[in-house]
Amino acid sequence: MNGHVISFALxxxxxxxxxxxxQNIRVRDQVYPGWEMVxxxxxxxxxxxxxxxxxxNVEVVLQQEHSQGVEGMSWRLLAALRPGVRALLFRDSDSVFTTREADAVNEWLGSRYDTHIIRDxxxxxxxxxxxxxxxxxxxxxxxxxxxxxxxxAHRRSEYGDDQVFLSGSFYCKVRKNALVHTDCVRYFPERTQPLPADRPGESFVGSYAFVTPEEQEKYEAIRKSERAVTLLPPHWQRKRILKNIFKYYRPVRRIRHGCRWCL
Structure with a gap:
């Protein structure tokens, strides 16, 4: 084991x-040679x-329902506690590895940044x-x-909590030390760069392995996206950023929560 791990929740x-x-297990050696799957x-x-x-190099870890108060999707975050890990990827089980994704990961591994974010x-x-x-x-x-x-903290998590957790307290601490690969969405004032390989057709990093008619809508959105979209941080993230900048809570309390992108 070289300390490179890909973590899943199933x-x-x-x-x-x-x-x-x-399918990921079958193509792992071609796309991510030397990586362990947990x-x-x-x-x-x-x-x-x-x-x-x-x-x-495939380890299956049995988790009880709501094991340790952690909801299923958040189980994959437990890999951050494993000893001997040097680089850790989190992936969805219904999204199959691609060489385009691996090219972006290898570019990140060779960079000075400790966090890798892909929005494709x-x-x-x-x-x-x-x-x-x-x-x-x-x-x-x-x-x-x-x-x-x-x-x-023994706080039971719910569905979607992992995304809120990663995009909140974690992102605020690592955003200056992150390589962000995106052709679509970037958050001000991020410095981003496109993925190193061209997009093959309508495929994207994180796309579903088995597409239903309802999910086809996500692929159609690719055709309608002609340029990157810059977004301000959502209000729950802006609150944390302002608190870190001003070190004072009163200005933060003036933030209104009626608008998703409120200032």
Whole structure:
């Protein structure tokens, strides 16, 4: 093991997630050679994966429902607490690895930045997308500390909490030490750069492995996006930023919460 780990959460009964997971296992050696895969899953999927040929460097970790008060999607964050990890990627089980994604990851690994953020679709409007994040160095240590604090707080998380957590307190601490690959959405005052490889057709990093008619709408949005969109941070993030800048809470209290992008 070289300390390079890709972390997943696999839970629920929808077969597309397990199918996507198996496809990632099959193409891992071609796209991410030398990387270990860690899959945090519930009992049903743990039993199903035990019947499959997983190959080398694939570890399946059984998690109980609401294990440690952590909701299923947040299980993958537990990999930040694993010893010996040097670089850590978080990915969605229903999104299959691509060489375009790996090219961006390799560019990040060779950079001075400790956080890697990819927004490759107009719908990727969170500062941090939970399924395209990478951390190493100081950012990995910071994320591990934040995850540990959440566990010690014994606060039960709910669906979507991982995205709010990553795009809130974590992003505010790492945004100056982040390489942001995006052709679509950037947050002021980020410095961003396009992904190193051209987009193959309508595919994007984080796209679904098995597309339903309802999900086809996301692909159609690619055609309508002709340029990058710059967004101000959402109000819950702006509040934290202002608090860090002014070190005083009164100006922050003037922020109105009626508008999604309020100042």
């Amino acid at each position: 839970f629920g009964s929808d077969p597309k997630y397990r199918r996507g997971m198996m 899959i945090y899953c519930d009992r049903v999927n743990h039993h199903a994966l035990a019947q499959e040929p997983l190959g080398n 679709h107009p719908y990727h409007q969170s500062p941090v997308m939970g399924g395209t994040l990478g951390v190493k160095g100081k950012s990995l240590a910071l994320l591990g500390a934040l995850v540990r604090d959440r566990l010690h």
